[in-house]
Amino acid sequence: MTMQQLYLTLLAAGLVLLASIVATRVASRVGLPSLLLFLGVGVAVGEDGLGFDFDNILLADHLGTVALAIILIEGGLTTRFADIRRVLAPAGVLATVGVAVSMLITAAGAHLLLGINWQLALLLGAIVSVTDAAAVFSVLRVVPLPRRVAGLLEAESGFNDAPAVILVLMFSAVPLELSPVHALGQLVYELGVGAAIGLGCGVIGAITLRRIALPASGLYPIATFGFGMVAFAAAGTAHASGFLAAYLAAVVLANAGLPHRSATRSFAEGLGWLAQIGLFVLLGLLVDPSELPRELVPAIVVGLVLLLLARPVSVFVSLIGFRMPRWSLREQVFLSWAGLRGAVPIVLATFPIVEGVPDSHRLLNIVFILVVVFTLIQGPSLRPLAHRLGLIPREATREIQVESAPLDVLEAELLTMTVSPPSRLHNVTVLELRLPDPSVITLIIRDGHTFVPQPDTRIAHGDELLIVTTTKTRAAAERRLRAVSRRGKLAYWFDEYGEPD
Numbered sequence: 254m255t256m257q258q259l260y261l262t263l264l265a266a267g268l269v270l271l272a273s274i275v276a277t278r279v280a281s282r283v284g285l286p287s288l289l290l291f292l293g294v295g296v297a298v299g300e301d302g303l304g305f306d307f308d309n310i311l312l313a314d315h316l317g318t319v320a321l322a323i324i325l326i327e328g329g330l331t332t333r334f335a336d337i338r339r340v341l342a343p344a345g346v347l348a349t350v351g352v353a354v355s356m357l358i359t360a361a362g363a364h365l366l367l368g369i370n371w372q373l374a375l376l377l378g379a380i381v382s383v384t385d386a387a388a389v390f391s392v393l394r395v396v397p398l399p400r401r402v403a404g405l406l407e408a409e410s411g412f413n414d415a416p417a418v419i420l421v422l423m424f425s426a427v428p429l430e431l432s433p434v435h436a437l438g439q440l441v442y443e444l445g446v447g448a449a450i451g452l453g454c455g456v457i458g459a460i461t462l463r464r465i466a467l468p469a470s471g472l473y474p475i476a477t478f479g480f481g482m483v484a485f486a487a488a489g490t491a492h493a494s495g496f497l498a499a500y501l502a503a504v505v506l507a508n509a510g511l512p513h514r515s516a517t518r519s520f521a522e523g524l525g526w527l528a529q530i531g532l533f534v535l536l537g538l539l540v541d542p543s544e545l546p547r548e549l550v551p552a553i554v555v556g557l558v559l560l561l562l563a564r565p566v567s568v569f570v571s572l573i574g575f576r577m578p579r580w581s582l583r584e585q586v587f588l589s590w591a592g593l594r595g596a597v598p599i600v601l602a603t604f605p606i607v608e609g610v611p612d613s614h615r616l617l618n619i620v621f622i623l624v625v626v627f628t629l630i631q632g633p634s635l636r637p638l639a640h641r642l643g644l645i646p647r648e649a650t651r652e653i654q655v656e657s658a659p660l661d662v663l664e665a666e667l668l669t670m671t672v673s674p675p676s677r678l679h680n681v682t683v684l685e686l687r688l689p690d691p692s693v694i695t696l697i698i699r700d701g702h703t704f705v706p707q708p709d710t711r712i713a714h715g716d717e718l719l720i721v722t723t724t725k726t727r728a729a730a731e732r733r734l735r736a737v738s739r740r741g742k743l744a745y746w747f748d749e750y751g752e753p754d
Contacts, residue, residue, distance in 0.1 A: 330521040425605040
């Protein structure tokens with residue numbers, strides 16, 4: 254590749270990334286799941302759109318696997334253990350027994366209703382029976398569900414990738430040879446060893462990051478994320494479940510009380526969004542739109558079997574043994590409807606293609622259509638359904654609607670600064686600082702505690718200040734902070750106006 258080709262490739266990648274970010278903003282405004290717009294960007298850039306030809310299934314398979322690991326690490330780093338602790342057992346059953354039940358019912362429906370041979374039918378059932386972590390995490394951010402319902406969905410989506418991958422790889426063997434005893438042993442080994450490696454990496458990472466002082470705060474998020482990737486790779490090397498290891502390691506690290514937790518969470522969310530955008534655009538490139546219409550009816554039939562029969566039965570069977578506390582019918586109905594599909598099934602659909610299963614390209618088209626159609630149906634309907642079932646507390650409907658507005662909408666900027674020991678900001682009150690209007694110190698973080706300052710609050714060495722200002726007054730605010738830091742509150746008397754050196 255020449256340098257000119259490299260520049261053109263980077264330019265195209267940057268434009269696709271920016272278009273996907275704009276699509277995310279549009280999706281949040283109109284209420285559409287962002288994954289659909291990412292897939293649309295990939296299809297638009299592809300061979301039938303702008304003409305970019307991409308058909309490297311093996312590369313897509315490898316990149317998709319890494320992207321899924323990043324998404325699961327991000328999900329684990331944003332998970333509070335208190336929210337999932339009480340639902341670990343039902344989530345584990347739903348991620349194993351539930352996936353198996355859903356797979357068998359979906360496979361039987363595909364074979365009996367569409368005449369698909371048993372190997373492809375079992376592959377299709379295993380592929381679409383897994384819920385998608387990225388889709389579920391995005392829904393949980395906007396629907397105020399009861400803690401145990403949200404925790405169960407979150408834990409299930411983090412756990413069920415591993416069993417689905419094992420089943421898909423098992424059914425991708427050519428020729429197909431099924432051995433229930435061998436399959437069960439492999440499942441137990443991969444899940445057990447994967448869980449052990451993930452928990453071990455999480456504990457080692459937590460101990461290490463507590464005891465070492467890194468030279469820059471920005472290294473803590475990278476190191477935390479790095480331990481999650483080490484867990485994923487180590488489990489994969491041991492032929493265990495890397496997905497489960499990555500998720501569990503991230504959960505342990507997120508709940509270990511490590512320094513710079515908010516920065517770590519923001520870093521993880523940024524990488525998670527980048528992985529989602531790259532993954533969905535890549536999967537959109539793989540699909541040939543001209544081949545999709547012929548698989549529309551099979552995809553809808555399989556989706557209906559999955560949504561109306563396989564998923565509800567799997568939820569009922571998985572939760573029937575958990576009596577204390579008992580799962581109500583309303584909760585089970587919502588859990589059945591909230592089994593969202595997304596990138597995971599599409600990535601899994603590439604596995605049998607790589608393994609050379611006959612006619613397996615058809616699975617990719619069926620799964621792609623199923624994900625798009627049923628995400629459009631399920632995603633926007635989850636909040637109204639939760640209201641109808643009474644799962645959203647009445648208090649939530651009485652609350653005023655508070656929205657988080659990006660600072661660019663308000664034409665504002667957030668500044669952060671730490672008062673180092675040489676600074677003369679020490680012992681200056683907020684009032685004496687006299688920041689240009691409308692700049693204001695909104696929060697002070699002191700000795701790990703956060704509080705809202707008053708006009709007579711004195712700034713101290715080691716304080717971290719969070720300052721909200723407007724774009725127009727940012728430069729003046731920075732100059733005033735530098736001036737007082739250099740010469741104290743009487744800086745102007747010494748002709749110090751905080752100009753940059």
